[in-house]
């Protein structure tokens with residue numbers, strides 16, 4: 001399954017208090033076990049619209065897609081919810097989740113529902129300088145630091161054989 005995460009055909013959906021849900025393509029993250037809970041860790045740069053929605057809502061879903069959805073993944077990974085209704089533009093369908101406010105995406109084959117139980121803004125001083133130079137520059141929107149969101153996995157369902 002982690003290979004699928006690497007493929008980039010994964011959408012994180014977040015929703016603020018009164019706003020539309022917003023899908024964002026993700027590739028950096030992990031699944032771990034901590035505090036006696038299964039956890040999905042997502043890394044979201046502070047410049048993303050998704051960052052603000054996560055700060056407001058404290059929950060998200062993660063949705064895995066097969067190859068047929070590469071174009072939609074490209075759109076959701078390059079356009080911002082600040083300017084576009086990405087569900088409308090991609091013809092993807094948000095549907096009610098079982099346990100969190102953020103919806104899942106109907107067309108995905110696997111869904112994970114998460115409640116944020118911990119978050120951690122990156123500490124640039126603690127980062128290996130070679131990674132800092134390659135990936136971060138606070139003056140460039142595409143290179144702002146990540147916040148790591150630790151989401152307790154409340155639900156995970158779909159077809160995990162893919």
Ligand SMILES: Cc1cc2nc3c(=O)[nH]c(=O)nc-3n(C[C@H](O)[C@H](O)[C@H](O)COP(=O)(O)O)c2cc1C
Nearest residue numbers: 008026027028044045048049050077078079080081
């Ligand atoms: C394959 C792929 C993987 C990506 N992974 C991440 C990620 O893990 N974290 C992140 O902050 N941005 C990631 N991005 C960039 C965001 O998806 C992109 O900036 C998006 O337009 C932000 O949308 P938003 O402003 O609606 O939140 C990725 C983009 C692509 C194409």
